[in-house]
Amino acid sequence: MPAKTNVSTEPSKQRRGRKPTGSPDALTKQRIVAAGLTLLDVQGAHGFSVRDLARALDVYPASIYWHMGSRNGLLAAMVAAVLADVAPIETHTRWQDWLRDLFGRYRAAIRCHPQAAALIGAQLVSNASIDFDLIEAILRTLSDAGFRDARLREAFSVVMAAQVGFVTTEFAPAPEEHAEQWSADMQGLIHSVDATRCPILAANLDQMTNQSFALRWENGRTAPMDTAFRLYVDTVIAGLEVLARQ
Amino acid sequence: MPAKTNVSTEPSKQRRGRKPTGSPDALTKQRIVAAGLTLLDVQGAHGFSVRDLARALDVYPASIYWHMGSRNGLLAAMVAAVLADVAPIETHTRWQDWLRDLFGRYRAAIRCHPQAAALIGAQLVSNASIDFDLIEAILRTLSDAGFRDARLREAFSVVMAAQVGFVTTEFAPAPEEHAEQWSADMQGLIHSVDATRCPILAANLDQMTNQSFALRWENGRTAPMDTAFRLYVDTVIAGLEVLARQ
C-alpha cells in the first residue's frame, strides 16, 4: 500500500462533543453503511479501512466499532444493503424467465457498487441475515421446473453458484497500483502469442483483447461483458432445462 | 484482527549474515512461493502477511520484496503455482469430457490449497503469466463443439466463469474469528424459518443445513459439495450442447 497523505486520527475541530440523539447527523447503522458504500466505491475493497470511514463520518474509529462490532460485521452489513432488492417480485412467469430476471437483477445490483463484488463471491459472510424468502422463491422456481428432493437441493446450489460466479469474475478488481504500466505489459504479452502454436487464439486475438476473461486488464466497471453474460445465463438455463427432464 | 503473540521483527540470532548463493536454503522465488503456500494454508488469505512469511523464512521482509516486488506480485506467483497443472493433457476425447476434466482438475487444484480460492475468483491478477496453451485448448474444444466467431469468444468467457464460479464460492472462507459462536447463531437462525411462509425450504431444511450455499457455516474444505458440483458441471455442459446446436 503506497503512502497516503498524512491525516490526523482525530475528528475535525469543528465538531467537538456529541450530536444529540435525535439529530439528523447522529451516528446510526444506516448512516454508517451508506457512508461505507460510498467510500467503498472510491477506495475499492482492498483500500477500504474503518479509520477512513471514521474520518469521513467525523468520528473516532471506536464509534464505528460500537455500532458494527467489527470490520467484517460492517462489510457484511454493506453487502446486505447492496443485495437488498435482488429477489424478483413477480412470480407467475415461466421459471426460465424468473431465473433470467434473478441473474440480471443480481448483476444490476453489483453494477451499482462493483467494488462489493470482491466481498461476496470470495467471502462466506452472508451471515446474520439470510434471505429466506429468496431461498424459498428459488426452490419454488426449481420445483416448477421439475426438480425434486436431492436433485432440487443440488439445483439450488447450482443456481446460487451460477448467480454469483460470472459477475464476481467480471467485476474482480484490477491492481490499481501501476495501472498504466500493467496494461502496457499485458498488451505486449498478449501480442507475443505464437500463431502457429495457438492458431485459434491468434485468429481471435484482437476481438478478445481486453474483452475476454484472462485477456483483459480492465474489469466490468469500465469494460462490461454484456453479451458474454447473456450467453452465460442462456447456458445455465438451457442446462437446467435438460437436467430437469431427466 | 486479534492480537498475535508478540514476536520480533528480526531474523533469529542463529543465522546472522547471508547464506552462500548456491546454498540449499538460499532465497529464491521458488522457495518463497512454496513457503508462502504453506503459510497461506494455515493462516488463510486474510491473515497472510509478508512479515510472517519473512519470519518463516528467517529473513527480513525487504528480502522478499527484492525477489517478488510487492505483496500482490507474491500472491500472483502463488496462484500461478497452484494452477500450474490444471490444463488437461489428453486431447482426443469428446469435447464434453474434456471440459468435465478441466473443471474437475481446477477443483482438485484448489482443494490442495483451498485458501487460494479467495485470491482467484475475486482478483484479476492472473497477470504476468497467461497460459496461452490452456486458452487455445479451450478455444479448440469449443470450436469442436461447434461454436464460431463471436459465439466462440463468448463461449470462452462462459467456460472461464463456470470454471471459477462454483469452486470460488464452495471454498469461500468462513469468518474464523468466533467460529463456534457463529455456527451456533447460524443454526439458531436457520431453525427459526417460518414453515407456512417457506414450506419448500422447511421441508428440505435438515438436508440443506450446512450443505447448501447460503445455509452453511463451513466451507468446502471441511464440507465438500461433491454432488452439487457434479450437477453444476452437468448443467453447464448440457447448456453448451444446446447452444452449440443453435
Added chain:
DNA sequence: ACCTGAACACCGTTCAAGT
C-alpha cells in the same frame, strides 16, 4: 546481486473514561 536494519505511514481492535 542480494540482503540487513531501521524507518514511515498506516492498519484493526480494545478499553478506560467521559457525558
Added chain:
DNA sequence: ACCTGAACACCGTTCAAGT
C-alpha cells in the same frame, strides 16, 4: 447508551547501507 482519546500490536513498503 453512545462516544472520546489514547493505547497496543500489528501491517506493507521504502531506502540507505552493508557484503
